[in-house]
Amino acid sequence: MLAAGFLRSPYARARIRSIDLDAARRARGIVLALSGSDLADIRPLPDMGSRLTKRWLDRVRPRTQFPRQRLLAEELTHWVGEPVAVVVGGDRYLVEDALDAIAVDYEPLEPVVDLRRAAHPDAPKVHPELEDNVIFDFEVALGDAAGAFATAERTLRRRIRSGRNAAVPLECRVTAAVPNVRTGELTVYSGTQTPHTLRRTTAECLGMPESAIRVIVPDVGGGFGGKNSVYPEEVLVAYLARRLGRPVKWVEDRRENLLSMTQGRDQDIEAEAAFDGDGRVLAVRVNQWLDCGAYEPQGPVVTYQTFTHLLGPYRIRHLQFHGRSVATNKAPQAPYRGAGRPEAVLVMESLMDGVASELSLDPAEVRQRNLIGPQALPYNVGIPFRDGNDVVYDSGNYPELLNRVLDTAGYHSLRSQQAERRKLGGKLLGIGLACYVEATGTGPFEGAAISIDPSGEVTLATGGCSQGQGHEISLAQVVAELWMIEPERVRIVLGDTAHIAYGAGTYASRTLQLVSAAAVEASANLREKLRLLAAGLLEATADDIDVDLQNRRLAVKGDPSRAVSLAQVARAAAPGWGSTGAGDGAGLQATAYFAPSTQAWASAAHLALVEVDPAHATVIVKRFLVCHDAGRVINPLLAEGQIVGGVATGLGGALLEEVVYDEAGQLLTGTLMDYLIPAATDVPNVELDHIETLNPNHPLGVKGLGEGGTVGAPAAIARAIADALQPLGVDVDTLPVTPERLFRLLQGEAQPSHSAK
C-alpha cells in the first residue's frame, strides 16, 4: 500500500507562477508527484449548483454563480490549505520528506477575508471568472412585512454574529483505493458519509462506468457533516491508484483537517422585529451574510436553511428575508451539524428576549404568547423549503416542550435565586431559553434492500452509513420487529455500493427515518412474494399463508401440516428448471427506495442555567435541560446519546469554538490548543425529557434527531449569559462568548469582529 500526501497552499490568495517537482520525484521512496497541470486526464468536480431542484429555483429565483472547484489548484490558490500538489511514496514519512522538497513560486495577492467587504460589488474577486463574490443571493417575502413595520407599536433591531466552526471529528479523513489491474475495477475505502455520491463523482471525474467502482465505508470516527462532501483528495487517491495500478492510501492529519475540511456557521445577520404591546411578534426583517469561504461544495444549503428555520415554532405571518453566500479566501463551507439552523435559532431567540426586555415581560411568557399551539397543526408557514414545497409543520406540541423544561428546571425558583444573587453581588446567574423546530429527513430518497437467507437470517442493506449513530442497532430493531425474529438474526450492511444500487447517504438527520420507511415498504413486498411462492408450492392462495421466520417455515393458516421450509421457498424463488421464480422477481429479496414527500419537523425546547463570574470573565453551564420531540423513538439510549453529544457541540459553539483567520487569510487556529472543543470538564450533565408526536408521513411515525442538541444549545447558552448580564445593560450578540468577549461585555466595550487584529 503506497502512501499519498498533499502539498497545501501557504497563501490564501496567490498566483502560482511555477511548481518544481523534480526534487520530490527523485526523493527516496517516491513513485509519483503531480501538480494541477498534470491532471489533464481527469474531469473537474461537478458543478456545486447541480443539487438545486427546478421547483425551488422557479419559486425562489435566486441569483447564483457557482465557481468550479479544481482537484489541485492551478493558476490561483483560494485558501490556505488548498491542495496544490500530491506525492505518492513508500510511507507517509518519506512522502512528507518529498513534500518539503517541492518548490513553488507563488506571487502573493491581496486576499479577501472580511465578509461584509467581500460582498461589495467592487471587492477583489476570489474567483476572477465570476461577476463578484456573492455566489448566492435570494430574497423571499411572506405577507407584508413593510406594512407591518409601518404600523407596528414597537420595533427593535439586532445584529447577531455566529463565529466560524470546524467539524473536528476525532478521526480525520481517510481514503484508500485498491485497483484490480486485471479487470479494471476499483474499490475505494473512504470515511465518507455519502458512498454512492462518492462513487458517482469518482466515475465522472475518472471517466469510468459507475459499475466498475465499489465504495466501501468502514468504521468511521465521526463525521458531523465534514465528511459529507466529495473532496478533491478522495477523487485523486482513486485516480492515483488506477494510474499506478497499486493500492494508495491517504490519511489526513489534524493540521490538514483544521485547514481544509469544510467548515460551518460564520454568519452575520441583521434582524428587526415588529411587535405589539403584549409581546406578540408580528413581522421580522432579516439581512443575512454567510461567509462560505472559497467554495460551497454542496451548494447554498446552509444559507437557505437559516432562512427556512428562522421563524421557528412562532406564529409570525410577515417576513422579509434577504440572504447571501459570500465567497472569501477561507476554507470552503458545507453543512456542519445543525447546518444553518443554530444561527437561525440564535437570531430568533435574541429577538424574543429583546421583546421581553423592551416590555419588561418574562422571556418565557413572551415565548408562550408567540408559540404556535398544537391545535393549529398542520401549520403552513407560507415559505418554500429547499425542495420547493411549502414548509408545513406536520405535528408537534411546542408549548408543551417549553412548559416541561420550565417545570423540570423549577423556573420560578431559579428566578428567585437569580434575584437573590443580584442583591448579593458576585457571581451572576442567568437563564436562557431556546425553542425551535428542525427539518429532518431530507430527500430525495434512501433505500432498503432486504433479503432472506434460507437459514432464516434477514439482511438489510442501505446506502446510509454510520459514523457513530448506531444505525446497525436501530435498523436491526426495525427489521427484527417487521419480521418477528430476534435482532441477533438480522444483518445490517451499511455504506457499501455493491449491496444496493442507489443511495444518498447519512446527513441532515435522515438515515433511521428514511431507511426504516424503505424497510417497511420492502418488507411488505417481500412478504407478499414469500406468500405467493409458498402458495404456489402448497396449492393454496397467498392470503392463506402464515410466514413464520422464527421457525423457518411457511404454512397454511389453520393447517400446520401443510407447510414448506424456507429453504424450499428459496429454491423455488431461484431461476431454474421447473421453478416459479424468474426474471426480475427472482430470489428472496426486495428493494424499496423511500422518497419523503417533505421534511419531518422535529422540535425541542432547551433551557440553560449559567453562572457568570464577572471577576474572572468565566462562564459555567450549571444545568442544561432538553425536552425534545422526534416522533417515535426507536432506541432511547441511542437517541439520548445523540442529544447529549449535540448539546456538547452546541456548548462548544457558544463558548469555545472559533476558526480565526487573520487579515492575510492565515489560519490562526491550526491546532487543538487553539481551536478548543469541549472537554469532559466543560459539559454539564444534560437533563433529558421527551414527548412523541408521530410523524404523519412515516409508517412508523419516526422523525430525525441527530442534530437537535446542536441546534438549540448555542442560543440557550448565549441567552443565558445575556440574561445574567441584564443588570449591566449589555446584550450578547456574538458567538462564541470567549473570556475575552465576556470581559469586553463586562467593561461595556464593543465586541471585536471575527478577524484577529
Add this chain to the structure above:
Amino acid sequence: MPEPSRAPLFGLVTMELQVNGRPAEGRVEPRKLLLDFLRDDLRLTGTHAGCEHGVCGACTVILDGRTVRSCLTFALQVAGHDVWTVEGMAQGDELSPLQNAFHQQHGLQCGYCTPGMLMSALELLHERSNPNELEIRQAISGNLCRCTGYQNIVKSIRAVADAYQAGAIERAMGDIWPKPERRSSHG
C-alpha cells in the same frame, strides 16, 4: 514498475520491549513515533491518531504504569520498557469490566476516542477506586470526545467503580500494572 526504495534516511535500530505482557521487537528509524510503530509495525491498530500534537488523547497508551501520548513519544524511547494498549484489556473474547461497562452504558458512539479513554480510566481507577464525578471528569479531561458529550463515559467509569465497591468484581482492571521494581523513571 521498480519498487520504491524503502531504505530509511537514518538507519534502522533494533529494539525489544514488552507489549501487553509479551515480548515484542522492532526495527525502526529514530524518528518513528510510538503511535506508528504500534499501528504499522505491530499491527495493534486499537491506538488511534487524532491530532499528532498531544492534545486529543486518542493515542493514549500506558507506559510503565503511566499514561502517555504515543504521538509525542518516539518508538525507540520505549526500548526495554513496558507498554500496554487497549488490546491488552480483554482476555480473548471476554471483555474487561471497563470495556463491558462502556458497552452497557453506551459510553461510546463512533469509538475513536474510546481506546485512549479506556487507558485514562484504567489509570484513574488504579489510583482511586472510588472517584467522584468531578475526579472522573478531570481524569478524562485530556481525552477529547466529539460524539458523546461525556455523560455516558462518566457513567461507565462510575459503574465499574460501583461494581468494585460492591465486591462484584475483584479488580477494576487486569494485570496491567507492573510490579514496583520494574517501574522505571521516564519523562
